[in-house]
Amino acid sequence: MVKTSYKKSNPAILIIFGGTGDLSKRKIIPALYNLFLEDRLPDKFAIIGTSRGKLTDEKYRTVLLNGINEFSRRGKAQKEDWAKFSANITYESADIKDPVSYKKFASNIEALKSEWKVDASLLYYCAVSPDLFCTIAENISQSKIENNKDTTRIIIEKPFGRDLESAKSLNKKLLTIFDEKQIYRIDHYLGKEVVQNIMAFRFANAIMEPLWNRNHIEHVQISVTEQIGVEDRGNYFDNAGILRDMIQNHLLQLLCIIAMEPPINFNADLVRDRKVEVLKAMRKIVPGMIDTIAVRGQYGPGWVEGKEVPGYREEKDVNPASNTETYAAMKFYVDNWRWQGVPFYLRTGKRLFKSASHITIQFKEVPHNMFNNQERNIPKQNRLIISIQPDMAISFQLESKTPGLEMTLNTVDMIFDYAGKTRVDAPEAYETLLLDVISGDQTLFMRADQVEIAWEVIMPVLDYWENTKMANFPNYPADSWGPENAEALIAKDGYHWFNLPDTK
Missing domain, CATH: 3.30.360.10 (Dihydrodipicolinate Reductase; domain 2)
Incomplete structure (x- = not known):
């Protein structure tokens, strides 16, 4: 790992909705792994992937490792580095359309904070079909899962709407649940x-x-x-x-x-x-x-x-x-x-x-x-x-x-x-x-x-x-x-x- 003088952020928990999808395997996890190798991630971090499929933590990590080996700019992962990084990855099978499923995430968040004995940033990554963006936001709200205005962020992929009216509608819905400072609309360019x-x-x-x-x-x-x-x-x-x-x-x-x-x-x-x-x-x-x-x-x-x-x-x-x-x-x-x-x-x-x-x-x-x-x-x-x-x-x-x-x-x-x-x-x-x-x-x-x-x-x-x-x-x-x-x-x-x- 490369050591830097970069000032690290507070501990962070990242929940990836669509955790087994193509975007996660090709882009998100390889990017996080490369940040880890450069010592840019917080000292304490957790990645929770979620999807409807039934996977063990170990099986999920194997899926992600294959993605890193194929798509990371650094090439195949070194065994020791991957072991350290993947120890922070877990998987939760959940139906993101069901608010009850979000209780699993709340339990995981509380367990991590209790273990770390420190407050942490909470990041919700919507790596899913655009028609599910509002569903995820609404279920975060309905399930009372953590939504601290200062430390919680939601990441929205494109396309953000399919026309002006749908974009306005999506913005309106998101802004009833999150503040603008919490919403990160990604344009990878x-x-x-x-x-x-x-x-x-x-x-x-x-x-x-x-x-x-x-x-x-x-x-x-x-x-x-x-x-x-x-x-x-x-x-x-x-x-x-x-x-x-x-x-x-x-x-x-x-x-x-x-x-x-x-x-x-x-x-x-x-x-x-x-x-x-x-x-x-x-x-x-x-x-x-x-x-x-x-x-x-x-x-x-x-x-x-x-x-x-x-x-x-x-x-x-x-x-x-x-x-x-x-x-x-x-x-x-x-x-x-x-x-x-x-x-x-x-x-x-x-x-x-x-x-x-x-x-x-x-x-x-x-x-x-x-x-x-x-x-x-x-x-x-x-x-x-x-x-x-x-x-x-x-x-x-x-x-x-x-x-x-x-x-x-x-x-x-x-x-x-x-x-x-x-x-x-x-x-x-x-x-x-x-x-x-x-x-x-x-x-x-x-x-x-x-x-x-x-x-x-x-x-x-x-x-x-x-x-x-x-x-x-x-x-x-x-x-x-x-x-x-x-x-x-x-x-x-x-x-x-x-x-x-x-x-x-």
């Missing part, structure tokens, strides 16, 4: 190392602020592309679509971080206030303009890395006549003094040529070209490229003279490459977010008003797409960059989609 570094890059460097506005930035692109299809999520995805699944949360949150004003300090609510201001300033979308600022697509069959893959409508648990979009591209404007007139282009989709997440900030051309007009000597526009995955890097594309007797310009990259420049193995997003929950820091978590305003932004498009059937679906083949009209969306403004190197 906000826990990614590079995403967090955007704020440091912007606000800790004096050179950036004078450039970060409409006077110098021409446009911004945010792309999250996936090579995979819907895999085993056909039933969920066909009722959601890419607009709900990605743009309403992940991409809009990235936009907020790029566009937000500097907060006075790094206080959680001050940071979130600034993000809400961005969403409030976004230009309203009216029905008549939707086809000019939004494009949707659905993938057809094709070949990916030499393997034939089905079209979306042939995927398991998908309606053969589905109108659900697997690709979306949109243009937004933030109507304030900093960003007036600067377009923000967002795109995301499945079965595209490459899996990659990156933000491209395109700066304006030099005001006067003093070089000759030969093609090779026209300066290219500067770009700041923030690569989130597959590689983590921040690069600035600048123009420089090529060594030689002639004045020939060439684009060079100033790169901060995480893999090559940092000695620390970057944590996974869930490690960062879970540590913040344990320590009570809400900076990277969405507030109720933030969630609702994000829904307000996209609702006109969501309603229009759901009520207007696309006759040309599927309209892009697998292993492509999406539908042709997505390129037209940005090309009509004189730009083109920027793809990371080594792509089509």
Whole structure:
């Protein structure tokens, strides 16, 4: 184990509803195990997994160990480390729809506190289907299980609602049982190392602020592309679509971080206030303009890395006549003094040529070209490229003279490459977010008003797409960059989609 000087939090008890589910095995437990190895968890902690299945503690630990061995960034667990970590894990078979089942948790909590002889934070993790979020909250309330306003927290996964009204309803219900400071709405993109570094890059460097506005930035692109299809999520995805699944949360949150004003300090609510201001300033979308600022697509069959893959409508648990979009591209404007007139282009989709997440900030051309007009000597526009995955890097594309007797310009990259420049193995997003929950820091978590305003932004498009059937679906083949009209969306403004190197 790695010893650090990190100031540890108070003892904590984490109850995972959906403790045998995919999220627990792939993300939650590997993240907690890695925090344990780095000596970041409290000295006293307990993890209680719960589900309807009948499992012994030992059997449950074996299930989780298999998940760590397969999904942890550190690889297979060492026997001694796993023994120490797993000693803190127990399992309770329970029906989370039955308030009586929650008495088991109350008994466990009291037993642990009695053993530790100290008060502890209590964390409820809802790693379950979204339709069970309210059920869990209501049963916590009805069963009188502990809900201390200062030490109890509830963690809610996305999707948070499926539209504006359902999000408002969920917020209303949760806020009758918990205070806002107790609710941690997870968007795992906000826990990614590079995403967090955007704020440091912007606000800790004096050179950036004078450039970060409409006077110098021409446009911004945010792309999250996936090579995979819907895999085993056909039933969920066909009722959601890419607009709900990605743009309403992940991409809009990235936009907020790029566009937000500097907060006075790094206080959680001050940071979130600034993000809400961005969403409030976004230009309203009216029905008549939707086809000019939004494009949707659905993938057809094709070949990916030499393997034939089905079209979306042939995927398991998908309606053969589905109108659900697997690709979306949109243009937004933030109507304030900093960003007036600067377009923000967002795109995301499945079965595209490459899996990659990156933000491209395109700066304006030099005001006067003093070089000759030969093609090779026209300066290219500067770009700041923030690569989130597959590689983590921040690069600035600048123009420089090529060594030689002639004045020939060439684009060079100033790169901060995480893999090559940092000695620390970057944590996974869930490690960062879970540590913040344990320590009570809400900076990277969405507030109720933030969630609702994000829904307000996209609702006109969501309603229009759901009520207007696309006759040309599927309209892009697998292993492509999406539908042709997505390129037209940005090309009509004189730009083109920027793809990371080594792509089509």
